[in-house]
Amino acid sequence: MILTECDSCAEGRASGAAFCEACGRRLTDAAGSADVSPTADGSLSGAGPASGEADALSGTAGSAAAASPAAGAAPARGGRDCPHCGTPGAVGPEGYCDECGMLAGRPRDHTEADGDAVAAAVSDRGRRHHRNEDAMWLAVGAEAADVVVCDGVSSSFDPDVASEVAAKAAGELLARAQHPDRAPAQAGATEAPGDEAATDAGDPDVTQPPGAEPALPIAEVVGLAIQGAGEAVAALVGTGDPRRQASNPACTIVAAAVRGPHVGFGWVGDSRIYWVSPEGPAEQLTEDDSWARHVIAMGADPRVAMNDPKAHAITAWLGADAGRITPRVGAFTARVDGHLVLCSDGLWNYLADPADFGDAVRSALRVATGPRPLLEAARALVAYANSAGGADNITVALVPVSPEIQAEAEGDAETNDSGEAGKSDIEPSEA
């Protein structure tokens, strides 16, 4: 990709990112960007992982050998200034400084997805890890958002590829979720994901009371999407670097599909979803598949458990060695205004207390008063985690959810045709 400097503040660190890390200004080169905005006709527009590895899985192993031969000859000092040793123009095409050898930055170090008023997400390398092994997916439409956050298991090989592939695979499958109030028939919606998949739909452990909850079909789609992501990640073991076979790529996943006031979500691993209402502690909708959670459930002191070195050892994940994926899913319909927050442990580790988490999110939303308040709030939460130490990669996605009020419902009815048309592109088998 083309390396650029921030035009506005000349911050070198900005290279490879969609936005300058110093001043937040959008960079001209958008290769690393995952910017999306709701389209007028209400169809879902997607933003996938930024580095493009998910599109060329087999290419990761050969990439080193295929590097530009020209770089081996006399290096032309046409690059960016090195942020580490300061040598002007020393950063080569692979992103390393030709003098001190230090990596100047990667596209995934900091990525942002901007769904304007519908949703926003930010992923950041943090301060202690050498690369960002988190990945995210955000697709938004009118009153609809599909969000996925994945966290690569760092002890596996190529965890960054695992998270990227999982986020993309799940994100694409989430688009099948129908708006429960607008689907022509409930049966049509559940059959939509495909004949074979529909038989698996009962597998996910639905934690909400069945029957009355209109968001339940969404949760089923989320469960299937996570299973699809699991298959995609499991398939990585046979591709690319042979070391993947010894320690297969693996990641966590948390996914949510929002359709109006209806929310379906699911997870595997220890990435989380919170519901943050205008006041009170955040409500954690997920239950970590982790050692800490396990011992806390058995009566251990939460604080002691969370400080144990094993706290983050996860008990479920996506990967070839994970066996059959049975994601846990949930569904609800919003009765009050609130925000759905999806995040990796890089954020919640610093906000383990639900009250602190709720306060932090509300505070971030309160101070974000610029033209893109959701994105600014997501950035502020990432900045919080970084200021607290940034010991892990940080990914956070914010989706505001409102109860369906009568007037809005009518407005929706008017756009119903075009909105459904957009989704029908993805799932034409309906109707």
Next chain:
Amino acid sequence: MSYSAEAFQNEYLAMGASEVNAIVTVTSSGGDGGGRRAVGATEVIIVDASGSMQAEGRMLAARQAAKAAVNCIDDGVRFAIIAGVSTAQQLFPDPGQLAVSSPQTRADAIRAIDRLQASGGTAMGAWLLLAAQLFEQRPGDIKHAILLTDGDNGERYGYLEGILEQIAGKFICDCRGVGTNWKVSELRKIATAMLGTVDIVARPEGLTASFEQMITGAMGKTAADVQLKVWTPVNATVRFVKQVEPQVMDLTGKRVQDGPRAGRYPLGSWGQESRDYHVCIDVPAGSSGDEMLAARISVVEDDTVHAQSLVRAVWTEDTALSTRINRQVAHYTGQAELAEVIQEGIVARDAGDERTATIKFGRAAQLAHESGNTATEDLLAKVVEIEDAATGTVRLRRKVNVADEMALDTQSTKTVRVGRSQ
């Protein structure tokens, strides 16, 4: 020819660590030319014709071997034969000339070989110098020589070393010793300087097969002068660059500086083959999360970069990552140690230090066994009784066939390739 370079390493370093190791596998495959030579080739055969060659029918065997070698030379390849006596004498064609291989010239050469008689002394420096002078006529050619001898060099001390310094890199020289009256260390010195191999042909009957194999190998080379270019960042130093497969060869001292941050190491001539190199770099330690390009390894010919691979260093606090052992690095570190302990064991044994010899050979048995280097393990078993290879328990044999010990010495640098399953 197309080349690929692939680096195997554990790039994760513990905090404070500053040593970066990688195994780089360089593989060449037939490109546009279908594996045919794009440049010319020149072959020089040096046959020791000193008086001692009369013993055990060596001269007869050497004549037969030289004839077989001549018959293996492809049409169009330039060649010459040097008779090694107290001075270097060109046996074929006329002095200072190179013949162009054809059925006619090969028949002429074979008639010339029939005239070869053993007399006089051994002067390897002079022989190699004449070969170098003949090769000088053919810049750009793939240049290969065979040196056959059966005894010690008779030149004054230091002369051979001086010649080697002068002609190193000018051609590849494979050395063969026939019988057991020659010194492995002397031929290894030549082979190492000239990027060639050294081996024992204990019985004269084996010479023909050995010569044929060397010539066939040389005829398969399609690129003359391939080099490994190693770029390292400022404040980093190359601790060593070693070929580790098919045999151990330390290239560290052959570095030629190429710009302020890079050096070139000669890899010799290449056919369709694959070799492994162990590169070890010392870098300044970074902080947690830092990622550094510790080396950029390129396969180059003149100014053409054929392939490139990156060796990285990433500092992490996660010991699960930094303590991972890379199989390739571990395997070849073991193979290099195997060569070292065998040679040290032989030196100790010759010096009468049986205790050290037993320890060294014991370690060698262990390393050979662990790595599945059965060829070396079998040779070792002829010098020591291996009681338990896993623990390295060995006993020195009282009676050791000299040829067996020399075979172990020459073969000590032969390595086996690591499995690629991990």
